[in-house]
Amino acid sequence: MELGGGGPAAGPGPGQAALGRGGLEFVQHTVGSLLSSYGWYILLAGVAVYLLVQKISQGLAARPSSQRGGADAAVEPDVVVRRQEALAAARLRMQEELNAQAERYKERQRQLEEEKRRQKIAMWESMQEGKSYKGNLKLNQQPEVESGASSAVPKSKPNKKPLRGGGYNPLSGEGGGTCSWRPGRRGPSAGG
Helix, strand or coil: CCCCCCCHHHCCCHHHHHHHHHHHHHHHHHHHHHHHHHHHHHHHHHHHHHHHHHHHHHHHHHHHHHHHHHHHHHHCHHHHHHHHHHHHHHHHHHHHHHHHHHHHHHHHHHHHHHHHHHHHHHHHHHHHHCCCHHHHHHHHHHHHHHHCCCCCCCCCCCCCCCCCCCCCCCCCCCCCCCCCCCCCCCCCCCCC
16 A cells, blocks of 8 residues: 555545535535525625725725825915914904994993983973873874884874764674675575
8 A cells, every 4th residue: 555645635536526516516506596585685785885895995095185185284384374364353353343333232222211211301390290191201202203214103194084884784784785695595405
């Protein structure tokens, strides 16, 4: 006998070739049954994984460029200084506008309170003189209505005549003229 001549290291024999062919047939059968059962699912999963990998690779490719852009801004300090100065100037302008609005509001509030105070004084003086409170109130409100055009108070007409007499009632069926409406007859239709 040869040393190592008849062992498995000598080469595939007829029994091993059959085992390799049988194993290959088994793998083909298993893969074929898997593809026939779950083929579409496997295909869709493969496409989803491919698209996910593409999306992630694009995100990673874009990220270093944005970091480089931030580094470029840090390299040019005069650009950063100009941007900060522009922001500070814009903030200052907005603060000045806000302060001006606040001053106008305070002035308007002072004027309104002064007007109310004058009205109260005038009302008190008229009450001391014995004049009616309501008459004075109407006199005081008329200049405000003229000065404030935003409040629309309709003026009443002194000689207003009613359109119909006081005894007219549209629900009674009387005095409405020659035409009168009557409801139709209730019940099933005649015929038949």
